[in-house]
Amino acid sequence: MHEKGRKLIKEAMKRKTIIGLDKECPYFPCHEGLEDCTFCYCPFYPCHEMDTGGFEKLSSITKEPVWACSSCIFPHVRKNAEKILKGLIELDENFDLISRENLLALRKKILKENKKE
Numbered sequence: 001m002h003e004k005g006r007k008l009i010k011e012a013m014k015r016k017t018i019i020g021l022d023k024e025c026p027y028f029p030c031h032e033g034l035e036d037c038t039f040c041y042c043p044f045y046p047c048h049e050m051d052t053g054g055f056e057k058l059s060s061i062t063k064e065p066v067w068a069c070s071s072c073i074f075p076h077v078r079k080n081a082e083k084i085l086k087g088l089i090e091l092d093e094n095f096d097l098i099s100r101e102n103l104l105a106l107r108k109k110i111l112k113e114n115k116k117e
């Protein structure tokens with residue numbers, strides 16, 4: 001993950017609250033239906049799951065496959081951002097110590113919960 005993303009996630013975990021919309025961001029609004037900017041850098045990236053709109057494409061620069069998230073709104077929906085933040089804090093106070101396996105399990109758990117609501 002990009003270092004800026006790691007920093008933003010750590011700050012949110014420390015504050016224990018999502019940030020809402022960052023209307024000062026030069027890219028705002030980056031997604032249609034954007035409700036929260038806490039996870040501008042998705043903690044699950046690259047999830048390699050197509051169930052929320054992510055897909056693999058070839059990089060126009062390197063021509064290598066890259067995971068594309070432009071069609072995924074999952075971490076930017078307020079309800080999900082709150083659940084993600086809560087889940088991360090429960091897993092470990094230090095984001096760096098949370099395993100990839102646990103991150104992907106958290107993503108699946110939230111999606112499963114959302115289906116029941």
Ligand code: SF4
Binds near residue numbers: 046054073075
């Ligand atoms: S597809 Fe969505 S959930 Fe998966 S890594 Fe991209 S933004 Fe995150």
